[in-house]
Amino acid sequence: MQSKTNRQWILSRRPEGDIKDGDLVLKESPIPKPGEGEVLVRTTYLSLDPTNRIWMSDMDQYMDPVNVGDAMRGVSSGEVVESRSAAFKPGDKVMTLGSWSDYYTAPAAALQHAPKLPGLDFRDIFGIFYLVGPTAYFGLVDIGAPKIGETLVVSTAAGAVGSIVGQLGKALGCRVVGIAGGRDKCAWITGELGFDAAIDYKSENVAAALKKHCPAGIDVYFDNVGGDILDAVIGQMNLFGRVAECGLISMYNATGIVHGPGNYPRILMKRLKIQGFIVIDYMARYPEAFRALYALYQQGKLKWKLHEVQGLENADKAVRLLYTGGNTGKLLVKVS
Ligand SMILES: NC(=O)c1ccc[n+]([C@@H]2O[C@H](COP(=O)([O-])OP(=O)(O)OC[C@H]3O[C@@H](n4cnc5c(N)ncnc54)[C@H](OP(=O)(O)O)[C@@H]3O)[C@@H](O)[C@H]2O)c1
Structure with missing residues (x-):
């Protein structure tokens, strides 16, 4: 069932050194409405990545840093709840550069359908095959x-x-x-x-x-x-x-x-x-990697571990595992 509010982790200040309590704060707001050509997505899994720390800082980097006061950016997967684009319909499973939130809207062009890899869970496809x-x-x-x-x-x-x-x-x-x-x-x-x-x-x-x-x-x-x-x-x-x-x-x-x-x-x-x-x-060439x-997976030559943390509310503590070695394999947060 769709909840009525949206929780979002907001970057409240830039970390100095290690990420600390209060650098990110969890706030509630209304669920956003998709504009023309946009899609509303309910997050299922959020990927936590070492680059999150780069995005929190204002160092020279490969994309814009997250602004203080904005929702924390994150690679996420989810299900389409509402679509104002012909490219997606409710229930579609998608992956994108979203945010640390229960819901987010994105232009249809920014979303990707999950690749079809028979026999694999959506969680494995997102965690291992997507990026x-x-x-x-x-x-x-x-x-x-x-x-x-x-x-x-x-x-x-x-x-x-x-x-x-x-x-x-x-x-x-x-x-x-x-x-x-x-x-x-x-x-x-x-x-x-x-x-x-x-x-x-x-x-x-x-x-x-x-x-x-x-x-x-x-x-x-x-x-x-x-x-x-x-x-x-x-x-x-x-x-x-x-x-x-x-x-x-x-x-x-x-x-x-x-x-x-x-x-x-x-x-x-x-x-x-x-x-x-x-x-x-390399995005245009991802199918080659998939x-x-x-x-290799089908030949039994590719294995992996997923390290799953439960609940969006735990994301700010979980991300720190990456910098202390607390994770083994791919670190994900189960959001819904
Ligand atoms: N260029 C790209 O497009 C791209 C894309 C994805 C990831 N990356 C980079 O790839 C690297 C791995 O990312 P990942 O997502 O696979 O994360 P990950 O390896 O699953 O997690 C990070 C690991 O880094 C190790 N670590 C943390 N601090 C360290 C230190 N001071 N010295 C040595 N090891 C340390 C820890 O393992 P130990 O327990 O072994 O210390 C930790 O488990 C990161 O540097 C990330 O930025 C780059």
């Missing part, structure tokens, strides 16, 4: 461009993107070494996902562990963290190695000056290529 999968796929295949027999290293390896990258790397014939925080995460990626080795950056010396697990050096690094781990990996990259610069989560809550890698000269000496990317640049990942 995480294409991020892993295009970053690895287009930018990392791994060849059979090469060594691939990936950080946040037990997270949403990293866990998919590692399995893709195995399917492409690489030796895959994952970097993750904690024994359980390392055991999951080697024991269940088929990574060749895992490095627990919280208890091991990353440079020494890389030497041990990458005896032939590193050809491709899928970087999700930046900082000291990026520096350690660059220090062991091979001639003409490639870095797919996907994320810098170790730096998102930084308050002071963030220094670049000390191993920078190696980029020249080893002729490394480092390329940043944002998955939305096909490749779905085929």
Whole structure:
């Protein structure tokens, strides 16, 4: 049944360092009405993503930051409640860049139908195939461009993107070494996902562990963290190695000056290529990623975990899990 009010998380001030109580506040307002060409959506799942912290800050970034006083932006999935567009009808399942709210309106052009992937739940399709999968796929295949027999290293390896990258790397014939925080995460990626080795950056010396697990050096690094781990990996990259610069989560809550890698000269000496990317640049090619990942899933070579938190009211606490490593796999909030 449709409730009468809409709860929305509002960015009430820009966080300094870690997200704190009061940076976001939950407010109630009437359910919005769709204008001509718009659709009213009831959120089912909200995706929590490390980039949420970027959007909360006013740093130079790849899209406009969320304004203080506005609803927090979020990748969300939902069901169409009311449509003033011929492209959608009530009951359609959609995905979009929405907001942290029970309901929102969006122009029809901004909404996507869920891809049809038989046998998979809407939750899996949204959580893994909508953005995480294409991020892993295009970053690895287009930018990392791994060849059979090469060594691939990936950080946040037990997270949403990293866990998919590692399995893709195995399917492409690489030796895959994952970097993750904690024994359980390392055991999951080697024991269940088929990574060749895992490095627990919280208890091991990353440079020494890389030497041990990458005896032939590193050809491709899928970087999700930046900082000291990026520096350690660059220090062991091979001639003409490639870095797919996907994320810098170790730096998102930084308050002071963030220094670049000390191993920078190696980029020249080893002729490394480092390329940043944002998955939305690849939107026109998403079906290619869906096909490749779905085929791997059907062959039993792609697994994932969804970390589900119940209730929109818990979103502001849940998002912090991403920066402490409290999640394993894709972090979602079940809204309705
Ligand atoms: N370029 C793009 O288009 C794009 C799209 C999606 C995501 N991303 C990026 O991809 C990365 C992973 O995103 P995700 O959605 O898959 O999140 P995720 O890996 O599921 O969750 C974030 C993980 O980051 C790790 N982490 C947090 N602080 C860290 C630190 N200081 N040092 C090392 N690891 C740390 C934690 O795992 P541990 O327990 O292992 O520390 C945490 O579980 C992020 O950097 C994100 O910004 C980029």
